[in-house]
Amino acid sequence: MTKDVIALTPKMPDLPTLLAGLYAGGPDLGVNTTADGAVVQLCGPDGRSLVSVEAPILVQVPGETSRLLDHTVADGPVWWTEARASTAVAEAARLAGSFAGRLATVLGGTVWPPEAATTDVVPLTTDVSAIPAPATGSPAVDVLTATTAVVIQDRPLIAMTSWLSDALRTATSTDRALQIVTPPTARLTLPTRDAMRGLPNRWVVQDPELGYYDGLSGAVLHWKNGTFTPVPDETGATAVAGAFAPTLDTGDRQLILTLRTRHPADENLVLGCGLEAAFQHLTGAPPAGWSTAEPVNLPWSNRQLTDLARSRAPQPTWLVAVGQPGRPALATVRVLRTPAGVEEDITLAIGYGDGEKPPLDAVEELAAALDTEHRLVTLLTSLRAARRDLTVPPSLEAPPVPVAFTLGSGETEAIGPSHAGHPPLGPTPTRLGLEGRPALHYPMGDGTDPDTWSLFQRLIRHLFTPQHDQRK
Known part of the structure; x- marks a missing residue:
């Protein structure tokens, strides 16, 4: 098991400051590096890792420390230096706290959790040679x-x-x-x-x-x-824990968009534009930042994320984007190189509290813009009763309920406009975009009726089952 301690400082921890922090255990402990130098480890006399310290990250996106740690820091960029202490050794957690506390003291920052901060020298008294060292090969794996x-x-x-x-x-x-x-x-x-x-x-x-x-x-x-x-129950089915009870409906809601775009793979391609349009239509602002992990540390840049995806191709690229402070908004994006081109699979969630109205009336306009400007393939819009802060508790949450489904103009043409435009059991679609090559937008309700899933499933079967199979 590990304990995590994070130093948040306005200045980058330089080598002398890091060494001063690593001296938290006194002169008897050693220092090692792993992950091609990206992780520094404070080690016992036998070489066992007691504390692993990741390279500092400059978090330039406002609100990230509050979102992830509920720990507000001064305005402006902050250096995030995270240490993981093995709890197999009693002193390791205090070593991590002393390391972080020393960085914060020298550089004028703070420590999370605050109670972990100290500048004391923590001598190693445990006989670490008597404790088997797990050969995990990764500082994160216990x-x-x-x-x-x-x-x-x-x-x-x-x-x-x-x-x-x-x-x-x-x-x-x-x-x-x-x-x-x-x-x-x-x-x-x-x-x-x-x-x-x-x-x-x-x-x-x-x-x-x-x-x-x-x-x-x-x-x-x-x-x-x-x-x-x-663990099976007496009938052989999987037993469900009593603690996994439904959460109380507080009035919080999450608006969820699941969309795919597809682009020709050419040198002028710029990714992230569809995601930016979704943020802009639904939150009134573009994403605040993006990254390949949390915390989201980089200011929003279509060009930079495109360059990253291009450098990794043909391997996929996964990334996170976060909204401006004040309106919880978070997206994950997976960029895939396929025979059809370059595809972006995007899931965007936006949080609303009790009394805040999700902008369902903006979805149709967004769908039209995604199709005409960003090569939309499909868009599913749904609403769910879930936390405004977009976090996930270990309890039963209601599934999202479909609000609308949009079929991009290219998909509509491939399926056949007549077939796609006339599902026998509804819903009746709205034609978006160009008259001769429209996208089809299928409204399905306000997100309050769980039975809408049956309507959505019938629609999907109608659209994507080969027509000769449907006649059987």
């Missing part, structure tokens, strides 16, 4: 088996940090599941939820009274054969 990489986190909000992203990438490349173990008070950010959704990965909640359960499905779990697996 337990590694033949089938599973386990990360144990005790922070209130589990973000898709570069630590966690690296653990997921490593697990995937070695055909392992990634399983994150947290207390029941933890929540996930949407990027983490999206990354962990679907087997074999799991969010494992450790309840002190009820044991383990899956934070996304509620399945009761136990540790068996080197992984967390479901």
Whole structure:
């Protein structure tokens, strides 16, 4: 298990300051580097890693420390230096706190969590040679088996940090599941939820009274054969934890857009324009920033994210975009090179509190703009009862309810305008864009009737089932 401590400073920690921080354990501890020098480790006499420190990140996006840590810092960019301490050794957490506290003292910053900050020298008294060292190969992984990489986190909000992203990438490349173990008070950010959704990965909640359960499905779990697996009930079905109860409807809502765009793969392509249009139509401002992990640290730039995706092609690129402070808005984007061109799979979520009205009337105009200007393939708009802050608790949440579906003009032409425009059981679409080559926008309600899913499923079957099959 690990403890995370973060130093937030207005100045970049230079080498002398980092060394002063690493001297928190006195002269008897050693220093090592890993991940091609991106991670510095404070080590015991036997070489065991006690504290791993990631290279500082300059967070230039306003509101990120408040979003992820509920920890406000002074206006302006801040350097985020994160340390992970192994709790296999009693002194390691205090070493991490002393490291962060020394950075904050020298550079005039703050520490999260505040109670961890200290500048004391923490001598190592534990006989670390008597404690088996896990050979995980990643500073983020606490337990590694033949089938599973386990990360144990005790922070209130589990973000898709570069630590966690690296653990997921490593697990995937070695055909392992990634399983994150947290207390029941933890929540996930949407990027983490999206990354962990679907087997074999799991969010494992450790309840002190009820044991383990899956934070996304509620399945009761136990540790068996080197992984967390479901516990069957007396009928053989997967048992559901009593703690996985429905959340109270507070009036909070999330407007969710799932869209795909497809572009010719040419040298003039600029990515992110459709996402920017969605932010602009629905929040009144473009994204504040983007990154390949959380915290989102880079100011919004279509050109920079295009350059990154191009440098990684033909491999896919995954990234996060966040909105301006004041209106929770968060998107994940996956850029794919396919035989048809360059595709952007985008999920955008925007949070609204009780009494705030989601702008459903702006969706049709947005759909038209996405089609005529950004090569829309499909757009599904839905609404769900869920937290305004866009975080995910380990409890049962209502699924999103479809509000509208839009079929881009290219897809409409491929399916056939007559067929796509006349679903036998509704809904009746609105024609958007050019008269001779329209997109079709299917309104399906205000997001309050769960039965709308049946209407949506019938529509999808009508649109995407080959027509000769439908006549059978």
